[in-house]
Amino acid sequence: MLKLPHPPDRDGAAAAHPRHLVPAAPPRWAPVVGVVLLLATLVMGLMLRGGGKPDFQGLDERLAAGMGGSARGSALGLALVLDKIGGPIGVLIPLAMTGCLSVYGRWRSALFFFTASVLANLVVVLGLKEFVGRSRPPHSWVLVNDGSFPSGQVFMITALLVAAGVVFLRPRVRLAGWIVAGLVAVLMMWSRVRLQAQWPSDTVAGAMAGLGSVLVLWRAFGSLLRREAERLASDRLWE
Numbered sequence: 001m002l003k004l005p006h007p008p009d010r011d012g013a014a015a016a017h018p019r020h021l022v023p024a025a026p027p028r029w030a031p032v033v034g035v036v037l038l039l040a041t042l043v044m045g046l047m048l049r050g051g052g053k054p055d056f057q058g059l060d061e062r063l064a065a066g067m068g069g070s071a072r073g074s075a076l077g078l079a080l081v082l083d084k085i086g087g088p089i090g091v092l093i094p095l096a097m098t099g100c101l102s103v104y105g106r107w108r109s110a111l112f113f114f115t116a117s118v119l120a121n122l123v124v125v126l127g128l129k130e131f132v133g134r135s136r137p138p139h140s141w142v143l144v145n146d147g148s149f150p151s152g153q154v155f156m157i158t159a160l161l162v163a164a165g166v167v168f169l170r171p172r173v174r175l176a177g178w179i180v181a182g183l184v185a186v187l188m189m190w191s192r193v194r195l196q197a198q199w200p201s202d203t204v205a206g207a208m209a210g211l212g213s214v215l216v217l218w219r220a221f222g223s224l225l226r227r228e229a230e231r232l233a234s235d236r237l238w239e
Contacts, residue, residue: 021229026218034215045132082191086153108228109167112221116163120213151206158210
């Protein structure tokens, strides 16, 4: 006898397991790992505060010298493109994506995405820059502001791409998407050092703070995202 598929219930519980929904549900370890990453970034900042020279300063200088090069060539061109993406263009991307989510009725995802990719950047990065006050490498090849630690551009691209994976990607491609996001973040880290805009440890701190912030906020917005995922799964998003 032919059996019809069981329709989703009013809560969307029968539609899919929470781990298989979009937006994704946060794993249990997310807030713990996020807090650890943020604390590690803060510890690095404390070591640098007041012009301090921690043990990793020598490694910073050697890595920065090794990643330098001529002021021309395709590598420099790529670094400059990434600088534009992380700068003026990078401000527009999260705003546009937030607007698209809102237009399609996914205001919960929009709120999470905007908080993770824009507000967290303003609070965490600007706060740490003011608190730490680390000087940038001499002779930067691009226009930069004061405060080298942590890297705001690396924070932005890391937070934006990880948050995008949460709210946009289907489960079967989400891991691959995050791997690509990691590679893009590494490219942005290379770009900042190649352009002598920041020390390598600044970029590492930017990536840690960006990922840590998203993980903590993912858990904080977990119930809202779960509600949206259930409504999407049961085709009741606009109710």
